[in-house]
Structures are given as structure tokens and as C-alpha cells.
Amino acid sequence: MPLFSIIVPVYNVERYLRECVDSLLSQTFKDFEIILVNDGSTDSSGMLCRQFQIGYPDIIRIIEQENRGLLMARRAGFAIARGDIIMTVDSDDKLRNNALERIHKVFQHHHPDIVCFEGGRDEHFTLNGSPMFDGERVFFSGNKAEILSRLCDTYRFNSIWSKAFSRRIFDAYNRYEQYEGLSFGEDLLQIVGLFDKAESFAYIPDVLYFYRPNPDSLVQKFNPKNYEDLMISRGALIRYASQWESRYPGHYMLTHVYMVNLWITGLLLQLAAGSMSHRDFVAFCVHVRGSEFFRDSYCCKRAVKLLRPDIRIVVISERYGLGVFIRAMSSLKNLLLGRVRS
Template sequence: MTKISVIVPVYNVEELLPKCLDSLVNQAFDDYEVIVVNDGSPDNSQKIIDEYYKKYPNIIKPLKKENGGLSSARNYGLKYATGEYVLYVDSDDYVSSDILEKMYSLGMRDNSDIVVCRSYAFSNNNLEKIDNEILNNDVFKRYILNRPSATCKLIKKEILLHSELAFFEGHYYEDIAEVPAFCLYAKNISFIDDYLYYYLVREGSIMHNKKYSDKLNDIFDSIDNLTNIFINKNAFDEYKDELEFIYIKHLLHAASLRFLPYEEGLPSINKVCEIMKEMFPNWSKNKYYKKMGFKYKIVCSLIYKRKFNLLKKILKVN
């Protein structure tokens, strides 16, 4: 058994893949594998993978599969992972040379099931720290409250093998569906204050698309799946405040703003409002929401009151 398995799903990233793999094969750590899953990529990604495998046969473990999406590739890679811990890295991102060493050392020191690091966001040569973390003295609640990304987390493989935590295949927002629930199976979670992961903000992603996509509606299935996991583990009441804030942050605020520019998206915003009314009718009293900024609260309030035209004017949305 190796100490860490790094799983890298690959699809149409031939220009960015070398930087990602370079950062992974040059780690200050000596007991790990990098499982590179070609998810049916039609570009030259496989050629690049083959070149790295030839240079680093003791590190790179190449896999191929038919295209099934990010979640499918992650689940596939996990089947072949031999590490005690797993780190997911997206193939258009890259990591610091000491990410494995620092996260594993902390995990061993604290006997952690999950270790979380901080990250940078980069685009067009701009680099900025992702610093919107909401603090909580309870590490489990702190974990749930913050960025629901499978990346930036070193996770015990035995946690990921629980069937209900398999990544939600064929959907966007897959991380929202599963990642917060990892804590339900963890006995200890550690946070490292170092910025060790570099996350690419892609203008071409569905989140920045100029055309409406029905895939935006995947948020409803994902957040429903998350809720069901907590209910099935009898943990909904214990984490009700945190789940309520996830609904506010990712459904009422973020998802609604993605729907807002499109006429086709307005029925989906209405659906968001109905869900909030049914699930969390007193959401505006949420203790984490109260800590958010004035503009954030105005946006949420106008969305919930369905003042879409006024909100568009304020945000200057066409």
C-alpha cells in the first residue's frame, strides 16, 4: 500500500495537462502514485499521459475509459487506488511541490481522516487567495460550511469507499452532492493554513457560459442528494444550520445568479424560492447568513422576493 493516491481525471486539457503533471511528479514526497484517468478525451491528452508515464513509470499510473464525466472518472480512478489517502486534482489545476508532504504529515500527526488545505484561484496570469472561509470552532461544521470541492482535501480512502459517497455521475455540481457528507464518516478533520492548491477559473465552463444550459438545473438533484445523505445518517438536525447555509449559498444565491441572465432560467429561480420556503422558511435568521455582507443579503432578499428586474438593474445584468 502506498501512502497517497493522487487521482487526476483528464478530458480535453492538452494545453494545461503538462503543468498539472509537472507539479505532481516533482513532489517532496516519496511514497505516492498519480492515477491519470483519460475520460475519453479526443485531443492529444493521451499522448501527453504516455510521455509522462514513460518518464515516470514509478509514479504515473495511466488509465483509459469511455467518456462519462468528472465524477465517473473520479470513481473509476478510485477503484485502482492503492493509497491510504486520496487526493483529487483537476487536470487544469496544479499544486505546490510540498502539498503531499505537508498534508500527509499533518494527517499522521493528528490521526486525521481528512486534511484540508487552502487554495489560490488563477486566470489570465492573475492569482488570488480564496479567503471566503467561514470559521467555526467545531471542525466538522467548519468543514461543511466551506468550499465543497473534492480538491484541496486529503481523504482516507476507506471513507471514499462508502457507496453513498460515490461521486454523483452525469451531473454538474457533483461536489456539492457528496463532499460535505464526507465528514459524517470522519472521526477527525484537520486544517492546514498553507495555500497549496492552484485552482483555475475557466471562462468556458458552464458557470461562465453565455448561453443557457439545462445542466444548470443539476443543482437541484445534487443538493437533494446531499440532504438525503444527512437524513439517512440521522444527522440532519445536528447540522441543520450548516445545511441551511449551503442552501442559501449554493442554491438561493449562486445558482439563482446563474439562472438570472436567461429568460429560460426564471422558472428555475421560482423553484429555488419554493424550495427555500418549504425547507428553510426562516433562512434569513441563519447565524452564518447574518455574518455575510450587505450586498450579499440584498441579492438574496431580492431573489427570494422575486424582484428580478430590480436585481438585474442593480447587478447590471442584460
Template structure:
């Protein structure tokens, strides 16, 4: 059986102390342990002493490094070799009280706590106690979300019991060959630990030696202060935690230099010129790190080059321009250099969709595996979206990317999540990525899937209709309305009730009946009308009763028989209406719907009924504003009204042509005989394609689609 605690003892130049250290572990009252002694190429007899002790105690394992890796590297070797669920560590010049491991293991409370902390005392080589620390008793269960990771306990690795998986599963290890490696590692672990138990007592004996690294003033000590901070800061940035811990980290920068400064001053009776110069360097380093590092991290290679070449470059002004310095109320800007493997939170809104199991399976099949999944079920439309947005903002420090899905969204293949991650990794300014999905109801690509960086935020409101507001973001949004490949399939196999709800929900967005005039959205009216027009065309082509049910639900909303609450799946009025129509045949539904959808004039009348007089007025107002906005070309000249109208007619014609089955048949038949350029033109601009047709086969296509062209173009 595996031991319950793995005790790590790094060995390097401590032959005077190592036997006392290892024997203090061997003589513990808690015996279910292994003792991992890591020989880091020690040039003295430390390893020989441990080998002799191993003949007395089979729990001792001596592991040799082939090259020196420093104290941090030796600890990493111990962590990777540990077989126990918990690890402890004793530096080979220190020693521990006989009951320390027993007290620490009891403090886990049968494995509940991730970290258990004991008190310690500083002693000299004679055993005289110089000071005692961490004797109070307390616990954080769970660790509060806003807890400063530097304030939980001292950063030392050695007076604690750690859950081994905190290091292994989160890929957190000590840096090699630097001083202050504990301070570079412990806060990273506390960022992931769920809870901590401080048991007090004085168990660990920390030996204070005259050659302690904290009393040194070498150049390596100066640089390693930078490196210590950078290890933590890089980690927080890469894991999406920097926004959460920005203030705590800034305090740490200030305090760590202040404490190092004080230690050097207190440790010297008289400061020589070299020490004074060193202290000046420390102060310069602290101030530059606090105020300029974020700005410099955000510089491009061109900006860095200019800064080095131009001796007069004002880096502090650059910091202000990049908004990385908190001066005069300007908040720090979180620069977003990510690791290549960011953490993704997939958030699914579930209301009983038929494709939910298929959606979950398609997520499980993704090649990219660094994700977690949370489902929001049993909530109303407004409540579920509010919960989702709060989830994103509450966990902005834990995840890099958030992917919002409805339960009827199915990944098209196993590479989709990987490609979305690549989008964010390749563009540090990207905060909101929107991609179209292939929609079964319309037979078209529609906007449906949103991915956010951890920098976005929302002002949560009780908006009941348009529940997907654009977030506030420091960077940019990219919308992909047309894709060459499928990313997601939307509602590929809806239930009849799901289709009915689809029609009712979108009809509410079409009508916007109870919204104040100034809040009506003309773009949404147009978009939803296009959706229903495409559903109508598919219903005529396929006769699928689910499409008919969507159109019936739309009609019930337009006619006023269904109210504003039907955007929720559990709305009683929606359920009753569905029961009345769920057994209708396609022919019966066609008979009901044809008077409104069959002809162009009937559709125009129906649209006017749906949006109402205020809606028509709002759309005309919006059209005029858009026309004014687009009238000026980039060179200041104006487009003609005729050109604008012609473009609008072409766009409308393109949409009608592409919706026809005969167009898809014609395109497939013609495909082997035309080049890539013509294929693209046929798909993207079919009106122009047919009007420009020269070959008889192409002119035949124009004749097929004559009725789809604008009236003034049909005779050309």
C-alpha cells in the same frame, strides 16, 4: 509495497493544462506515491500526453473509461483503484506546489488524522494570484458531535488528503454527471471522519477559467443545485443522520443558493432578461426546498397524485399539517425513509449472566451484518439503563435501529436480526418494536426484547424499579406478545445465582412496597404473579433447583427479609442470602414453598401478603377503570357484567390449562387427528375447545382438565 498516497487526476478536455498538472505531481518532494490518471473518454490529446509522461515515470497509471462518466465518475474510478491508505486529487487544469504532498502526509501525524487540509490560491492562466484561502492552522480531534459538516473546511476534494477507507468502507462516492459534485460528497465524508487537521500553507493552485461552471446559468445548473442538495439529504436520511444535521443542512440550502446567486450577479456587468429569470428561479427553488421538501418527501403516492391533479392544492398547508416547517415554534418532523440496509446498534446490559458468551455468538451468526455491538458492564441496574438510553439518544444520527438486549438473551436463529430490520423497513411509522421471547424460567413466551428507531427519546430519571419506560416517539409502537416462531431465548441456561436474582428482582416489582399509592402499577403486580405461578408449576414438574431458588428469593422479598437494593447483582444482602440457600435441595425448597403455593386459597393469601392492602386496593381500582373503559362497544352498546366475568374466567382457565404437562402431552397425542383450525383453537382457547368437545377423545381431554376449568363450568 503499496504507496502511501494515491493521487487521482481526472482527464477531460484539458490538453492545454494537463502536462503542467501531472508534472507538478511527478516532481513532488514526497515520492512514495502512485499517480492515477483517469481518461474519461476525453476527445482531445490529454490521454496521449499522459501516456508520454508515463514513459518517464513508472508511478503513472493511465486508466481509460469505456464511456464518459463525468468528473465525479472519474474520481470514483480513482478511489476504487487506489492502493494507498490516503488519496489526494488534482484536477487536470490545476497544479500543486512541490512540497504539497510532503506537508499533507506530515499532517496525518503517522496516520492519526483521517483528513488533512491545506491552503490554496486561485490563479489565472498567467499564474497571477487572484486570492488566497485556508491559510490558518487548527485541528478538530475528535470532530465535535455537534459540528456542522459544512463548516469544517471548504467542500473541495482537491486541497486535501483523505483516508481511503472513509470512502470505501462507508460506500461514499461522487455522483456522476452533475455540477457541484464536491459539495454533494465532502459533507457526507465529514459526517464519518473522526478528526481533521488543517495545516494551512498555500500549496494548491486552482486555475480560474472564464468557462467555469460557477458562472453558468443553464437549466442543468439549476437542476444540479437540487441534485447536489438531494445527494446529501438522501444520504443523511438513509444513514439516520438527518435529525443530527437538520439545522446545518437547512443553513447550507440557504447559503448555497445565496452564494450561487451572488456569483452570477458579480460575474456579469449587465444582467439580461434571461439571467434575471434564472435568478428568480433560483430564489423560488431555495424557498421551496427549505420549506416544502420534507413535506413532499413524506407524501404517499396518492397524496402526490392528488397534488398534481388538483391545481388548487396548497402544498404549504400540507407541510404545516405534516409538521415539516419550523413556523411558530412547530419543530420539523424527521421523515424516516430508510435505505434497505440500515445501521443497527446492538446494546447489551451485562451483569455476569451465564449466557453472555452464547448471546454474543448468536449475534455474530446473524445473516444481517450491518451492526455494531456495545456492552454495558459493571454498572448498577439504574445506571446501566440510564447509560443505554443516553447512548441511543447521543447516537441517533449514526444508527437507524437500536436493539436492547440483556446478556441472557440469545438469538433463536441467524435470521432474527434480519427480520427485525425488515419490520422497520416495511413500516416508516414504526419507532418501537417489542417482541416476546421464549423464557426458560416460566416455560412461556414473555415480553423481553425492545428495538427502537433513531427517533425515540427518554426523560432520564432515577426510577429504580421499572427501568424500561416507554420512550417518546413520533410514530407507533408494535408489541408482539405471542409469536409463531422463537425470536429469542431468555435465560436458557441460568446460573443458580442468576435464577436467585431473577426471583428477587421480579418480587420487588410484584410487591412495590415502598412506592406511593398513586405510582403503584397493578398491571405489573398481575404480570409478576403470573411469572411466579408459572415458575412454581415448572418447579413442581421438573424439580430443577434453580427454579426453587427463584421462588425462595421471591419469598424472602415478600416476607421482608430482602430489601429494595436486591435488583442489583452486586447487592451485599442479595449475595449473603444466596450463600445461605445455594446448597438447599429441591426437597428442602419444596417444603419451604408448598404452604404458600400448593392450593388455590394459599396462593390467594400469599398474593394478598405480597401486594399488601394498598396493592389490593390499587388493583381493584384499576379493575374498575378497565371495566368502565371496556364496557362500551364500538356501537355504543354495553357488555354485560356476566359476559365480562365469563371472559375473565375463561382467560384464567386457559392460562392454567396451558401450564400443565398433561395438556402438552394431550395436545401432542391429538395433533395427528385434528385439522389446523382445531389445533389453533386448542392452543389459543383450550377452555372453549374442551367445552365444545364432541368426539370421545376430545371429551376425554375435558375430563383430564376438569379441575382447571372455572367451578361453574366443570359440570357442563
């Protein structure tokens, strides 16, 4: 059996798929399988998957299914994975050529349940921003709260593709059908239970993953459904963070979860203000303001104070139904962004 199973969900990525698969085939560590899950592609992606399998029949396996979305494509791959270490790579992204070698060494030396590493938006695998932790780290029961806190206090740690999971804790056969169609926050939904279950973690400060910028991402394009997905995925984190805060007093995990909830909600409100009609925007604001998700997060005054000033203004404006201030903030940001781009 292979040591690594790498799941690659594939949907209409004919432009990037070869780069992705080549980055896996060129790994310096060779004990792995690749599972390509063709999620009902309508371009030539399915044909490319079959060509790859013909060329590498001992390494590449294929699942063909009707389009069910990224979450269910990943779950289909996880269900047939044979490796002791399970990873996922998006089909428009790439792994650094020594990524598996670095991860394998950490598993050999520390025997963790989960290995975390950095991803970047530069094809030269350079880090954008600050690392999650300073230097290579190992977390056991004595300092597990530190890594759980990081999952709570930033959305940057929520990705499933920046982690490798030991089979002994991985829930490959858990049913996720009730979440089919979830497109925002599905990574967090899958990893939060694994972080709770894991007894040991390791962190590699190197960028091992190239994450290609997505023009349809949250920060680029507004979709009202994102808020519904947000309530599901981060609702799961709220439930776990409540338990963790009781288990590890003094870490304010729930406070930080609420803070990030409000930050993302504030961002969504600004995107909505810049892309919806006045009538639809007002309706969206009423929906957000009336949600238990927003009310509970806003009731944590410490979380509101932790927000940066512009997001705090948006969130407070939403609480009191002052959509005009949200529109003004959105317009100001668009104007400033336009000046930067020009």
C-alpha cells in the same frame, strides 16, 4: 504499495496537463502513484497520458474510458487506487512541490481520517482571502462540530481537491452511476458522507494547491442545469446537516446551509437575468420559485437575514415573482463591473 494515490481526471487539457503532472512528479515526498483517467479526450491529452506512463511506468497508471464527466472519471480512479491516502488533482491545476510531504507529516503526527488544506488562484501558492481556520488545527469528537459547521456555512470548503482522505474511511467503491452527468456540486456530493463518517480531521493553513480559474465556472457563465445539480448536491448536505444539528445543538448548521443555498440561487438568478431572453428567464424564475429546495431555504427567515443586502433583494424578489428587480440588480452589477474593468 504506494502511500499516496493521486487521481487526475483528464479531458481535453493538452495545454495544461504537462504542468499538472510535472508538479506531481517533482514532489519532495516520493512514495506515491499517479492515476491518469483519460475521460474520452478528443485532443492530444490521451497521447500525453501514454507518454507519461512510458516515461514513468512505476509511478503512472492510466485508465482509458469514454467521456462520462468529471464525477465518473474520479470514481474510476478511486476504484483502482492502492494508496493508504487518497487525493485528487484536476488536470489543469498544480500541487505545491512539498504538498505531499506536509500532508504526510500531519498524517504521521495526528493520524486523522481527513486532512484539509488551502488552495489558491495564484501560481505562487499565495492565499486569496482568509484562511478557513487560524493556524494548524486538529478536530476530534469534542470539536468536530466546528469543522462540520464550516462545511455548512461556506461553499469555499466544498472542494474535494483540497483534502486528503485516509483509506479507512474512503468510499472508493460506492456506486455513483445515478449521478452521472452531474457537473455542479459533485465535490460536495462525494465529501459530505465522508465528513459524517470521519472521526478526526486536521487542517493545514498553507496553500498547497493551485486552482486555475475556469472561464466556464458558475461565476462566469450561466447554465440552467446548474440549478438541477445544485438541488442534488446540496440536498445531500441538507440531509446530513439535519442530523448534525440534532447531534450538535446550538450550531445552526441547517440555517447556514439554507443561507448558502439562497446565496447560490441568487447568483444563478442574476446570471440568468443577464443571459436569457425575457420569456426563458420568466420560466426559469417560475421553476426556481416552485422548487421545494427554494421554498424550504426561504422559509428559514434567519437564513434570509444572514444574506448580504444585494442577494437578499434578489431572493425576496424571486419569492414574490418580481423578476424586474432581479434584472435591475443584474444590470447594475454588470455596469459597475464594467466600470471597474475599464
